[in-house]
Amino acid sequence: MAAVPxxxxxxxxxxxxxxxxRGQERFYGHIQGVQTxxxxxxxxxxxxxxxxxxxxxSTENWNRPKxxxxxxxxxxxxxxxxxTERLNANNVRLTTIGDTMRLPEPVRLKFEECMKSTENxxxxxxxxxxxxxxxxxxTEMARxxxxxxxxxxxxxxxxxxxVVASYMTTKAMPDPEILxxxxxxxxxxxxxxxxxxxxxxxxxxxxxxxxxxxxxFKIIADFQTRERRFGKTGEQIExx
Ligand code: IPE
Ligand code: IPE
Ligand code: MG
Numbered sequence: 001m002a003a004v005p006x007x008x009x010x011x012x013x014x015x016x017x018x019x020x021x022r023g024q025e026r027f028y029g030h031i032q033g034v035q036t037x038x039x040x041x042x043x044x045x046x047x048x049x050x051x052x053x054x055x056x057x058s059t060e061n062w063n064r065p066k067x068x069x070x071x072x073x074x075x076x077x078x079x080x081x082x083x084t085e086r087l088n089a090n091n092v093r094l095t096t097i098g099d100t101m102r103l104p105e106p107v108r109l110k111f112e113e114c115m116k117s118t119e120n121x122x123x124x125x126x127x128x129x130x131x132x133x134x135x136x137x138x139t140e141m142a143r144x145x146x147x148x149x150x151x152x153x154x155x156x157x158x159x160x161x162x163v164v165a166s167y168m169t170t171k172a173m174p175d176p177e178i179l180x181x182x183x184x185x186x187x188x189x190x191x192x193x194x195x196x197x198x199x200x201x202x203x204x205x206x207x208x209x210x211x212x213x214x215x216x217f218k219i220i221a222d223f224q225t226r227e228r229r230f231g232k233t234g235e236q237i238e239x240x
Contacts, residue, residue: 002223002224002225003224004047004048004049004220004224005049005176005177005178005220005223006049006050006051006173006174006177007049007050007051007052007053007173007174007175007176007177007178008044008049008051008052008053008176008177008178008179008180008220009052009053009054009055009176009178009179009180009191009192009195009196009199010040010052010053010054010055010179010180010181010182011055011179011180011181011182011188011189011191012033012036012037012054012055012056012182012208012211013181013182013183013185013189013207013208014029014182014183014184014206014207014208014209015029015030015032015033015207015208015209016029016030017029017183017207018032018207018208018209018210019032019209026068027068027071027075029207029208029209030071030072030075031075032209033208033209034075034079035209036208036209036210036211037054037079038083038086039212039213040052040054040211040213040216041087041090041092041124041126042090042213043213043216043217044124044126044216045090045091045092045123045124046213047216047217047220049124049220050124050125050173051124051125051127051173051174051176052124052125052126052127053097053127053128053129053170053173053176053192054126054127054128054129055129055132055189055191056076056128056129056130057072057076057098057129057130057131057132058129058131058132058133058189058190058191059098059099059131059132059133059135059136059190060133060189060190062102062131073103073104073106073107076107076110076111076130077106077107077110080110080111080113080114081110083114084113084114084117084118087114087118087121087126088117088118088121090123090124091121091122091123091124092118092121092123092124092125092126093118093119093120093121093122093123093124093125093126094111094114094115094118094125094126094127094128095115095125095126095127095128095172096111096115096127096128096129096130097127097128097129097130097132097137097169097170098129098130098131098132098133098136098169099131099132099136100130100131102131103130103131111128111130125173127170127173129191129192132169132191133190133191134188134190134191134192134193134194135190135193137168137169137194138193138194140167140169141164141167141168141194144167145159145163145164145167164194165194168194168195170192170195175195175196175197175198175199176192176195176196176199177199177200177223177228178199178200178202178219178220178223179191179192179196179199179200179201179202180202180203180204180216180219181201181202181203181204182204182206182207182208182211183205183206183207183208184203184204184205185203186203198228198230200223200226200228202219202222202223204219
């Protein structure tokens, strides 16, 4: 049977609609969404997935109403406070990608504290995309590469796709084999554009607060039946 994927990325979507459908405020959906994050992190550990990247807050999400942004920032702090002990108990390492300098200081400090506390854990890496967008990341890559070329640290003739990948925020992890989006939306919303060049895509109508470990395991099982050809023919793949 095909191997368990090393890296799964998820666009966690549908919290607001889930809450509205229950006559509740959008924020109630975000609170439920945190439970799902806990369950799916556990599921990733159980399945032996090495990296789980979760899209928690996009660059574009800064444009949401001020109240919602503030409530989400507070929820992030509270969640990290509550969950750090469990992450350590489960041998999970926390990392972040994104323009974290834009985060309010208490949020940034909480994440830094949790990353420090979990840095030696050797199980699943839970990588949270915060104030992240792929175009921001690609723009930063271009800026850093041009600076290094200008400073004589990099020869422009030697730039290839592994050099570019080494300037991305995900440089320490393999590209995701699977990208999941919940809530029935069929778009990428500025997530990991470089990294998903050959990723298998899964779109599910389930809203993020309702997404279960079983849903997650089913996707992994389906992935294991897919033939990934990377531009070759099916016959070439069978011979390997
Ligand atoms: C995803 O749920 C969580 C974040 C983007 C923070 P949404 O808040 O986008 O929920 P919907 O899409 O409005 O239902
Ligand atoms: C994508 O969800 C961002 C996150 C899950 C953090 P959105 O709900 O912000 O995406 P759009 O606006 O519907 O594309
Ligand atoms: Mg949404």
